[in-house]
Amino acid sequence: MERFDAVVVGAGPNGLAAAITLAEAGRSVVVLEANETIGGGARTAELTLPGFRHDLASAIHPMGVASPFFRAQPLEEHGLQWVNPPAAVAHPLDDGPAGVAWNDLEDAASRLGSDAQAYRRYYSTWVDRFDALTDLSLNPLLRIPPNPLVAARFGATAALPAATTARRVFDTDAGQALFAGHAAHAILPLTNPFTSAFGLLLGASVHAIGWPFPEGGAQAISDALASRLRSLGGEIRTGVPVRSMSDIPESTAVVFALTPRQVVDIAGDELPDKYRSSLRGFSYGAAAWKVDWALSEPIPWADPDVASAATVHLGGTLDEIVAAEAEVAAGKNPDNPFVLLAQHSLFDTTRAPDGKHTAWAYCHVPNGSTVDRTAAIEAQIERFAPGFRDVILERHVSSPAALEAQNMNLVGGDVGGGSFAGMQLFFRPRIQMNPWTTPNPRLFIGSASTAPGSAVHGMAGYGAASRALSTTLK
Numbered sequence: 001m002e003r004f005d006a007v008v009v010g011a012g013p014n015g016l017a018a019a020i021t022l023a024e025a026g027r028s029v030v031v032l033e034a035n036e037t038i039g040g041g042a043r044t045a046e047l048t049l050p051g052f053r054h055d056l057a058s059a060i061h062p063m064g065v066a067s068p069f070f071r072a073q074p075l076e077e078h079g080l081q082w083v084n085p086p087a088a089v090a091h092p093l094d095d096g097p098a099g100v101a102w103n104d105l106e107d108a109a110s111r112l113g114s115d116a117q118a119y120r121r122y123y124s125t126w127v128d129r130f131d132a133l134t135d136l137s138l139n140p141l142l143r144i145p146p147n148p149l150v151a152a153r154f155g156a157t158a159a160l161p162a163a164t165t166a167r168r169v170f171d172t173d174a175g176q177a178l179f180a181g182h183a184a185h186a187i188l189p190l191t192n193p194f195t196s197a198f199g200l201l202l203g204a205s206v207h208a209i210g211w212p213f214p215e216g217g218a219q220a221i222s223d224a225l226a227s228r229l230r231s232l233g234g235e236i237r238t239g240v241p242v243r244s245m246s247d248i249p250e251s252t253a254v255v256f257a258l259t260p261r262q263v264v265d266i267a268g269d270e271l272p273d274k275y276r277s278s279l280r281g282f283s284y285g286a287a288a289w290k291v292d293w294a295l296s297e298p299i300p301w302a303d304p305d306v307a308s309a310a311t312v313h314l315g316g317t318l319d320e321i322v323a324a325e326a327e328v329a330a331g332k333n334p335d336n337p338f339v340l341l342a343q344h345s346l347f348d349t350t351r352a353p354d355g356k357h358t359a360w361a362y363c364h365v366p367n368g369s370t371v372d373r374t375a376a377i378e379a380q381i382e383r384f385a386p387g388f389r390d391v392i393l394e395r396h397v398s399s400p401a402a403l404e405a406q407n408m409n410l411v412g413g414d415v416g417g418g419s420f421a422g423m424q425l426f427f428r429p430r431i432q433m434n435p436w437t438t439p440n441p442r443l444f445i446g447s448a449s450t451a452p453g454s455a456v457h458g459m460a461g462y463g464a465a466s467r468a469l470s471t472t473l474k
Helices: 013-024 062-066 105-110 113-128 130-137 148-158 162-169 173-186 196-208 219-231 260-270 273-280 304-308 318-329 374-384 400-406 459-470
Strands: 003-009 029-032 087-091 099-102 235-237 250-256 287-295 309-314 339-342 357-365 392-398 443-445
Touching (some): 013 219, 087 196, 087 304, 113 196, 130 148, 162 196, 162 318, 173 309, 173 318, 250 459, 260 273, 287 400, 304 309, 339 374, 392 400, 443 459
Parallel strands (some): 029 235
Antiparallel strands (some): 087 099, 287 357, 339 357
């Protein structure tokens, strides 16, 4: 019978990162993937028309560039090329010019009028200490940080609700809206404590590394990781769903790049009742209603500066975004949702046929919602880009159910691998010293449902595999 040192279940970025870590240590490893293609949340496909390439889930990847694991891998040698537009984010407004987070800190600050000094002062400290900020954000909480003073300052700054920080620090609509848009990636009410952490981290990343994306689509990240794994002797098997432990080849260790729900379904009999109960109590967050478009020409933004960024936040003023995210948390669908949009083809000609373009967007909805939000999303785009509907050639709609069908980790359409509300912001999947271990010394969890959480960075898979190597595979 075949036997491996380790089996990894799930071939998304975390699963592939786990397998690479194990293979680099000389262990035999196989990755099992239920889908016919690898990538999980980092996949690309022609969803609308031939030649138009759309990302199925994740689309913009600042944490991929920041990731210590990715930076330690020769992924460029395996085909990964990053595209970094001159501006990371644009946030159009009804009255006045758009807020634009230009990659250059001084350039961004100088264009914010009376908020220039406040913007420069707020972010410069964290841009200068971005490596320390990344270390704090992409590692578990229960450890002694390399720089305790920076950690303490970050904690004090990040603890505030994002709405409070935006109002205290910035005076202009553009300054407040930019911060709110960053913070809304938490998929939480902006009145919640610690939502400023998202505004601080993502805002600082703009000026430290930019908000890049891979040429050719998110699939390029997964393909580069897979190529790296195979170069180390690792194996990947697709079209192999794992429904129980009997579907897993003989091995010394198993790393699940899955959410707690799937881990309980597969390995429940090998885990104590109390631990299974804690995993069942894991909370999944709000979902996404996603739309992809094939376009005859670029989006006709009223403010031409919006075309300088691959990422666009649509939601109007701080007050509008606060209201929209609060409604989603209350189980409602706001009339004017906060929309996250990516326009890759302005900077990457591989995404669409010559002269044509793509757009990718989603808004937040209650978990599992079936209320069609396509018209609401398009209305928000049309609000800031009159004539947008006239350039649509084709659209592809992904409801929360459709997102979960294409990737079982997106439970109820939750693209974050679990809510960041309450203690799950700090401890995932439950409160324990090491987030990747289970009571069964053979089994580990390394997904976005564990520390450090969502985004494409591979650190959860790396952490789980590293723990397996220091214990079970020692």
